[in-house]
Amino acid sequence: MDPLARLRTVGDRLAPPTEALAQAIAERVIGLVIGALDLNALLAEIDLNAVLEQVDLDQVLDRVDVNQVLDQADLDSLLARVDIERILDRVDVNSLLDRVDVNRLLATVDVNRLLSTVDVTALIGRVDMDQVLQQVDVNEVIGKVDLDAVIDRVDMNAVLQRVDLEALVEQTDLGSIIAKSSGGVASDLVDAVRSRTVGIDESIARWVARLRRRPYTGPPGPPAGLRAPVAS
Amino acid sequence: MTAHTGKVTPFEPPPAARESLQGHYAGFASRFASFALDLVVLSGIFLLVLAAINFAASVLTGNSIHFSRGNTWVVVAYAVWAFIYFAHFWGLNGKTPGGALFGVQVVTNDGDDVSGRRAIGRTLAFPLSFLILCLGFLGILLGDQRRALHDVIAGTVVIYCWDARAARLRLLSRPRYSAPHAPPESHSLPGSPGQAD
Numbered sequence: 001m002d003p004l005a006r007l008r009t010v011g012d013r014l015a016p017p018t019e020a021l022a023q024a025i026a027e028r029v030i031g032l033v034i035g036a037l038d039l040n041a042l043l044a045e046i047d048l049n050a051v052l053e054q055v056d057l058d059q060v061l062d063r064v065d066v067n068q069v070l071d072q073a074d075l076d077s078l079l080a081r082v083d084i085e086r087i088l089d090r091v092d093v094n095s096l097l098d099r100v101d102v103n104r105l106l107a108t109v110d111v112n113r114l115l116s117t118v119d120v121t122a123l124i125g126r127v128d129m130d131q132v133l134q135q136v137d138v139n140e141v142i143g144k145v146d147l148d149a150v151i152d153r154v155d156m157n158a159v160l161q162r163v164d165l166e167a168l169v170e171q172t173d174l175g176s177i178i179a180k181s182s183g184g185v186a187s188d189l190v191d192a193v194r195s196r197t198v199g200i201d202e203s204i205a206r207w208v209a210r211l212r213r214r215p216y217t218g219p220p221g222p223p224a225g226l227r228a229p230v231a232s
Numbered sequence: 233m234t235a236h237t238g239k240v241t242p243f244e245p246p247p248a249a250r251e252s253l254q255g256h257y258a259g260f261a262s263r264f265a266s267f268a269l270d271l272v273v274l275s276g277i278f279l280l281v282l283a284a285i286n287f288a289a290s291v292l293t294g295n296s297i298h299f300s301r302g303n304t305w306v307v308v309a310y311a312v313w314a315f316i317y318f319a320h321f322w323g324l325n326g327k328t329p330g331g332a333l334f335g336v337q338v339v340t341n342d343g344d345d346v347s348g349r350r351a352i353g354r355t356l357a358f359p360l361s362f363l364i365l366c367l368g369f370l371g372i373l374l375g376d377q378r379r380a381l382h383d384v385i386a387g388t389v390v391i392y393c394w395d396a397r398a399a400r401l402r403l404l405s406r407p408r409y410s411a412p413h414a415p416p417e418s419h420s421l422p423g424s425p426g427q428a429d
Contacts, residue, residue, distance in 0.1 A: 165401060166400070166401065166404055187402070188402070188403065190333065191399035191400075191402060191403055192403070193333065193334065194262075194333075194334060194335045194394055194396070194399065195396065195399060195400070195403075197261050197262045197265055197334055198253060198259070198262065198392070198396060200259075200261035200262075201258070201259025201260060201261045201262050202259070204259060204260050204261055204373070205259055205260075205373075208373050208374065212374070219253060219256040219257060219259065219392070220256065220257050220376055220377065220378065221255055221256035221257040221377070221389075221391060222254075222255030222256055222257075222343065222391060223255070223339065223340075223341060223342055223343040223377075223389060223391070224342070224343075
């Protein structure tokens with residue numbers, strides 16, 4: 001027979017009441033200690049910033065399932081309790097905007113798509129153009145315009161082709177200037193004779209074209225290689 | 233028509249004259265009128281020369297020379313004179329006196345001035361257009377380039393050499409023609425063919 005078996009049996013019998021007694025003593029001691037501690041004074045002595053600096057928040061957050069947290073949160077009720085106006089009042093918008101790279105922001109904006117949604121006609125309709133124009137110094141604008149460059153871009157020949165020269169000659173003093181600078185009755189007679197003969201040419205040509213059942217579009221020519229107008 | 237109404241209408245340039253006709257192929261009437269005037273001029277000069285010869289002969293010899301159409305020498309002289317007349321003026325600047333008045337000029341197919349050789353060729357070929365019953369002139373009416381037979385042979389064309397638009401503007405600038413300076417009744421151009429209508 002094992003000589004320690006009798007002793008082991010006594011130990012097993014005494015262990016539960018001893019453990020309960022120790023537990024009761026520990027709880028009593030802890031209660032007394034906590035009651036004696038001034039937690040506020042204790043926390044005041046703790047440098048929370050130093051503690052937080054030692055905490056790896058990223059690692060902590062990595063272990064947090066944010067989605068699960070958010071799923072469990074009643075955001076509506078939470079936001080209902082938030083005074084947005086008060087928050088915005090405390091936000092320094094100017095400093096916020098100073099920190100925003102507007103160019104970078106605009107680079108990500110599809111301006112064409114944005115404008116396609118804008119009713120430009122309605123927008124312009126709401127603009128008081130008179131008021132806008134009143135604020136424009138036209139003289140200053142014209143002063144900034146390089147008129148020579150503008151004139152260089154104008155096709156004067158095309159402009160002159162749109163001028164009704166015949167009306168100009170008939171209705172202005174330009175006619176009298178031409179009359180004074182050109183010949184007299186003899187040249188008028190020659191012009192009239194030539195014009196009348198050309199009229200007969202045209203009549204004959206039109207008559208022949210009608211006989212041939214061909215459209216007549218005016219006197220043909222000139223020769224392809226005609227180098228310069230021939231002086232009369 | 234104006235003779236019936238008693239009103240004088242101003243001479244109105246043809247619509248074609250609204251554009252400069254310079255360089256365009258001349259029509260039948262201008263060419264025919266030009267030739268007719270040349271014929272009058274060269275015939276008049278020829279007759280004057282014959283008259284001068286007749287006068288000189290009568291002064292020198294006391295006998296006048298009677299020229300007639302039946303005289304071969306007269307016909308030959310007339311043909312030679314006509315040849316010289318046309319060849320000279322066409323070779324000079326493409327314009328005979330008649331052509332200068334009616335504003336037509338002979339140039340090559342390419343629009344260049346006619347050389348003396350080409351002018352002689354055109355003058356020699358010119359009678360051919362008559363000799364085939366004037367059919368040589370049909371090309372002026374029917375051809376795209378308004379060329380007669382002698383033009384085709386000589387490689388020439390006839391073009392208008394005057395600026396019709398400038399002439400029209402000159403005409404419109406006349407005080408008695410333009411509207412703001414004259415009453416409607418006096419719009420006609422004195423001396424213009426329009427008055428004779």
